[in-house]
Amino acid sequence: MKKTLTFIAFLTWLQLAHAQNMVVSSYYVAADKRDSWIELLVTSDNLDIREWLVGDYDVNGGGHLSNYASIKFKSINFWNHLRRGTIILIYCRSTNSSNVPYSIDTSKADGFISVHAQFSAVFDDCPANSDPKLDLQSLAEMITIKYDIPIHSLGHGTNHSNWLMVANPKVINNQAGSSNKLIQVCPGATLAGYDNIIEDTVKTNMTSTGLSLGLPNFRSGNLGSNQAFWNQLREPTWTTPTLTISTNTTHTVDTLRWNVSLDPYSTDLTQGYLILKSNTGIFSSSPVDGTTYTTGTSIGSATIIATLTTSQLSSFVHSHAAECGKIYYRVYAYRYSQDETNGNSYHETRGRAYNQTSFAQGNSTAQNPIPILYHY
Structure with a gap:
């Protein structure tokens, strides 16, 4: 009895340790299997998925997921320290139905990875031919x-024998499928939206239009909920940001100091800061997710004076011409580089992401005007 309880406790610990750290966001079942793909979403920070499995099996069939039906994330550093909000796109074959090889993107800097299931550099158990x-x-699928136990499952079909045997979290679309269909979690407004023990079509969607390859899921009547969740995941965390500013006696140099944002793996230089200044104290716009800005350009009524490419830097010196009034500053924390596949401003959930609601702000001290004496 004691051994049984110990084993149950161990399984419970495994579930808590890995539960929904990564989810199946969507998958596309094409008429030609070379056009099929799977999209995964990382939902916790600094995640290690080395030796995890991702696999498929027919929901109508019998048996559990096993190695012959899955590929394994190779035990290499590439699959370690994954950032929250990272999108992993896996094509099921190395070429599409036109025999064109899929592009490989193994840079984690922008929070997007694109590989195929036969790419042995990053996967084990992935025969090429x-x-x-x-x-x-x-x-049905x-x-x-x-990883030892199921972490997340997404399926579709009307016979739920295998789906019922797999542990939570899981969600299924209760419809028989056909070729060229996308099965996706939608609305997907929260992490809880990726788990549902009762099969239905409320939390999932099956469609042949609006394929959201590498982008948030959407459907008619719910276009933005999943995008808001992705944005929340991708943006850095900055708890109670503070900014102190000291000014030299000639009012030409302001030294800004702040408490650093939360960064669980700062050595990869994925996070940094964007610093804005305003002479009026009005910041009419915030930085937009998906856009990387250039120093000297404007965001609304404010001017960008610096981009710092490490989260551990907690000060900045701004030299400027002497001014009588105050200078107002904002410091925004960001995560990720510019979208390396599609370029700048492709989509709000690709490329750089900013914490637009929790930022540091303050102002310099004003210089007292020099009195002018008139002699008559």
């Missing part, structure tokens, strides 16, 4: 992430 893995089925 024979016995291909991730053989997605149109009528389930994609499962697991």
